[in-house]
Amino acid sequence: MVAISKPRFNFFRRRAISLTATAAKKCLKKANLDPALIEMLVYTGIYRDEHIAEPAIASLIQKRIGANPIPQNGNATFSFDLNNGGCGLVSGIQLVDGFIRSGKIRQGMIITGDAEPFKNLSNSFNFTSAAAAIILSAAHNRSGFTRFKTYTFPQYKDAYVSYVAWKSWKKSGKMRNVLLINQKENYPDLCVQCMLVSLKDFLKEAQLNLTDIDLILPSQSPKGIISKLKDQINLDERIIEVECRGGEFHTAGSALALLNVWNNSRFNQSRNILFLTVGSGITTALALYQNP
Amino acid sequence: MNWKSQFESIGVYLPEKRLSTKEIVSNIDLPAIKKFELLTGIKERRVCSPGEDSYTLAFSAARDCLNHSKYQAKDLDLILCCSISKHIDESSYQYEPPLSIYIKDYIGAKAAINFDITNACAGMLTGVYIADSFIQRGAIRSCMVVSGEYITSLKDHAVANSRKIMSSELASLTVGDAGAAVILERVTNGGEGLVASNFTTISKYNHLCIGKQSRKSPGFFMKTKAKKIHQVSISSSKAIVRAALKENNLSFDQIDYVIPHQTSRSSILSGAKDYTVYFGTRPGKIIINLRNYGNTASTTHFLALYRYLNEKRFRQGDRIMLLSFASGLVIGVVIFPMKRMVKQYGNKN
Numbered sequence: 135m136v137a138i139s140k141p142r143f144n145f146f147r148r149r150a151i152s153l154t155a156t157a158a159k160k161c162l163k164k165a166n167l168d169p170a171l172i173e174m175l176v177y178t179g180i181y182r183d184e185h186i187a188e189p190a191i192a193s194l195i196q197k198r199i200g201a202n203p204i205p206q207n208g209n210a211t212f213s214f215d216l217n218n219g220g221c222g223l224v225s226g227i228q229l230v231d232g233f234i235r236s237g238k239i240r241q242g243m244i245i246t247g248d249a250e251p252f253k254n255l256s257n258s259f260n261f262t263s264a265a266a267a268i269i270l271s272a273a274h275n276r277s278g279f280t281r282f283k284t285y286t287f288p289q290y291k292d293a294y295v296s297y298v299a300w301k302s303w304k305k306s307g308k309m310r311n312v313l314l315i316n317q318k319e320n321y322p323d324l325c326v327q328c329m330l331v332s333l334k335d336f337l338k339e340a341q342l343n344l345t346d347i348d349l350i351l352p353s354q355s356p357k358g359i360i361s362k363l364k365d366q367i368n369l370d371e372r373i374i375e376v377e378c379r380g381g382e383f384h385t386a387g388s389a390l391a392l393l394n395v396w397n398n399s400r401f402n403q404s405r406n407i408l409f410l411t412v413g414s415g416i417t418t419a420l421a422l423y424q425n426p
Numbered sequence: 427m428n429w430k431s432q433f434e435s436i437g438v439y440l441p442e443k444r445l446s447t448k449e450i451v452s453n454i455d456l457p458a459i460k461k462f463e464l465l466t467g468i469k470e471r472r473v474c475s476p477g478e479d480s481y482t483l484a485f486s487a488a489r490d491c492l493n494h495s496k497y498q499a500k501d502l503d504l505i506l507c508c509s510i511s512k513h514i515d516e517s518s519y520q521y522e523p524p525l526s527i528y529i530k531d532y533i534g535a536k537a538a539i540n541f542d543i544t545n546a547c548a549g550m551l552t553g554v555y556i557a558d559s560f561i562q563r564g565a566i567r568s569c570m571v572v573s574g575e576y577i578t579s580l581k582d583h584a585v586a587n588s589r590k591i592m593s594s595e596l597a598s599l600t601v602g603d604a605g606a607a608v609i610l611e612r613v614t615n616g617g618e619g620l621v622a623s624n625f626t627t628i629s630k631y632n633h634l635c636i637g638k639q640s641r642k643s644p645g646f647f648m649k650t651k652a653k654k655i656h657q658v659s660i661s662s663s664k665a666i667v668r669a670a671l672k673e674n675n676l677s678f679d680q681i682d683y684v685i686p687h688q689t690s691r692s693s694i695l696s697g698a699k700d701y702t703v704y705f706g707t708r709p710g711k712i713i714i715n716l717r718n719y720g721n722t723a724s725t726t727h728f729l730a731l732y733r734y735l736n737e738k739r740f741r742q743g744d745r746i747m748l749l750s751f752a753s754g755l756v757i758g759v760v761i762f763p764m765k766r767m768v769k770q771y772g773n774k775n
Contacts, residue, residue, distance in 0.1 A: 175627075180521050185639040187510050187646055188546035189632045189754035197629035204630045204662075213627040213754065214545035214552050219522045225541045229556065236428075236563040252641055284539045288531040291523050300517035300644035311517075311639045414523035 150182040151191060153265035154247030155198040161267035162199065167241065169201040172269070174230055174242035175213040178222030179385050181248040181261065185298060185311070190215045195245055220353045220413025221284065222246060222385050223266070224421050227409075228282040230270050241271045246385040255303065256313035261355070262381035266389030281340055281422040285332040286415055293321045294356070294414040317356065325412045326362040332418040333410060340422060348372060348404035349395055353411045354387030430619025431561035431610045433767060434568070437491025438732040439605040440719070441478050445578070446470045450599055453585045462599065467691025471602025471720035473578045480513045483605030484525060484574030485532045491570065491607035492533060494770055499533040502609070503566035505540040506556060508549030508724050510637070513576040517644035529572055546635070547687055548752035549573055549724035550606065554760055555622040557610045572607035575723040580637070583647035597635070597650040600690060602720030606728035620762035623673050624666045628755045631658050635753030656689070659751040660697045664704045667749065670759035681709040681761070682744040683734070687751045688716050688726040709747070735771035740764045
């Protein structure tokens, strides 16, 4: 099950934690699932309220959605955060999928959300506030994730760097903790290049041809990668792009693409669905979901 | 096939520079603070010098771990970086790319998958729990769990803001900097493995310790309701530890060494007393490793293990319990038998 949360009006600023909690609640409601049955909660977002470093953001969401804030009736939830840039969501899915496969848990939820940590205290922060939640449970049919693979290209680790520094802030001249994002001009091109290399290897290992893929759910950032990807792969209709006015969607991007095809039944009608994510590092994470 | 996992090697890096508790509290104008060293059991801690940060601590610990290991970096299948702090200097903090990719690149672990895990002071044990799960189901054979905690910058905010003895920032005066790394591997000889179990987040209490940034002061600060978090950690964890012991068919007195998260000497002793009453028995020894290092966040368990291994205090067959208490509130238990690692660190017994 998948759900997202975005601010209804752009002029109402919403914070990452409240957006993520809303997405998680919506997801539980759509799945008609008691939050007490979520045994693992993994947050994969990056830019959160006031740069909270501890506790894990997942534990804050756990309490807000009422997923066993204290263990009771034999139910308990374990929450933690996972950071793998724009690939965090797929890494989170891979991790929860593994715990389900090994029988350690029955249901897990991957949540993600990003928003500017302090209002107007960042340089080049172009991400639209958005959050998403995905519930995974043991499959009773033959549908499900069948293959995951992550690739890294550390030679490009300086192509996108984000950090917080104590510096004089241009708007007020006062010293502040400022979020700085340094993205090289060719970062989108490098991302697409890495995605294509990874895609080729992934398909070869899976013994699939590109034409066997019915849907590609890619990252939605950095801006421009979807059109560049479409230029390189002749599968226009199958690559899902989500409209974003102004900014770009960060870690929730591929979940937004998933929701798009989930709502119009394309997901269920497709046999091979590929998550194709990319992020800083440069890292790519691919996951194949197959319907019978 | 359901595989078991075991610790194969441990590495640590400690900065050279030492900072005494006396030096820190001399900057706080509170008469009662003079007893801080006595209460916490922390005489000094290591602190980063210019040029050292979360990255260099993690790099050096990872390198030390490989130096004690039969594995080469290229053999590793997974690298999990579990630091709370990702400082690139005293007041700068990096989000992207994740620290794990820098570690992977630094040690040359080309084949490894990598990502960062954050779970407050339970970070490394959460990493162990995840690595154990990957190994159990046969997805990987080996994993390095690593952390570099550059957290002593918390003390600056605490010193400036501690105006009463019940200040919520006093816990920030206990912290020290350290890097730690551990390699987990698949057990291949049919022997006993580690059991990482009952990892639970009791999020009702997630407000009791919060670390974040302020708009108007450099770096991070941490606010802790120390007494309350200690009380609920002890009261909530007893049943969880009992369940973990039951899973291992063990009683509490069959544990030779318990290594709890290292906060303060008085908290650990008072918790041990409560546990003894609850279980009606006590383990062989409860390790307190605070005197020269303080609370080094996610690295505390492995710093204590490393010290005891190097001091040749463990014997083959000793049964160890690592007990996690962390903001969140996270409780987790890892139980394992000490095996051939004692020989790797020079103990012939």
